[in-house]
Amino acid sequence: MAISVAVETPLQDDVRALVDDLNDHLLPLSPIECQFKMTVEQMAGDDTTVFVARDENGHAVGCGALKEHGDGVGEVKRMFTRPTIRxxxxxxxxxxxITNLAKDKGVTRLVLETGTGPGFADAYRLYERSGFTRCGVVLDYPDSEHSAFYEKQLALAPAQ
Structure with missing residues (x-):
């Protein structure tokens, strides 16, 4: 299957549907108060860049976002792929x-929060294979048994 990935607005019906599917997927995995979801409107903010994966027919099959926090910190948000293409x-x-854009924007530390438990095993594998390591609480997230935190140090861009 040929997949293309591009920066897109999340304010499209098919991307909204993808994010709805992500939210439905997460709902039974953690208590609702321990789910830190961005709405598509929040994802459309100036501090966030959304990537959408599309199949050869142009259907949205995955998404992920980079949210910039300043001081060299970026956060991976809203990672999801449809179960049929996992x-x-x-x-x-x-x-x-997301990582390449973060480097281009001068992010030196990429962080993320995800859930805990067997329903997140695939996410752990993805992050760890991509060079992320477990770390303590990041940003303003609460310390909770329902959250796992990861970070990846990025090389500084060469001076130009």
Missing amino acids: GQRVGSTLLDA
């Missing part, structure tokens, strides 16, 4: 695009 490296492609 195992085809779409998540890795999205995460690579």
